[in-house]
């Protein structure tokens with residue numbers, strides 16, 4: 001099995017993006033799966049094509065995109081991507097779409113095709129916090145998750161795909177407010193590694209009660 005793991009470049013005034021920094025720390029093989037690492041731009045119009053170039057170069061079985069979710073306290077695994085681009089701040093190319101569909105003819109949303117409950121469970125079983133998230137936001141991360149799932153649905157039927165958001169790295173939080181959550185890059189990378197182990201081991205998701213009450 002081959003898995004393409006992407007991380008975004010820094011955006012919004014940050015010097016690093018913990019997503020790609022953690023991806024770089026991953027081993028090259030996880031549970032027998034070959035890991036291909038790729039940095040992609042935090043740009044609405046360029047992120048999807050950058051992933052597609054990686055797909056065409058490496059023919060992965062799985063595409064896992066990883067992005068920063070500053071303010072979240074732990075690694076969160078996204079269940080759904082919505083057909084909406086709504087940017088509070090310009091992206092790294094100055095693009096700032098508002099109220100726009102990502103795909104004019106696309107469905108309102110796509111669900112991930114990764115075994116997210118098994119992923120959450122395996123991270124937790126190794127003693128690290130992890131949750132499912134039911135919104136990837138409306139910025140470039142949701143954009144790339146939606147567009148990759150759209151590509152998989154329309155052009156690459158054998159690819160399973162999904163998205164993980166990671167918290168600020170500790171060094172990013174040093175100058176931020178006292179309540180800003182963060183994690184070490186090593187912890188973030190280990191969480192990603194355990195999540196990927198579960199992808200390699202589970203073609204179908206496990207039946208475990210998760211979800212939220214609000």
Ligand code: PCA
Nearest residue numbers: 008042067068139140141
């Ligand atoms: N996080 C942003 C875009 C790039 C990134 O790492 C997001 O959550 O949309």
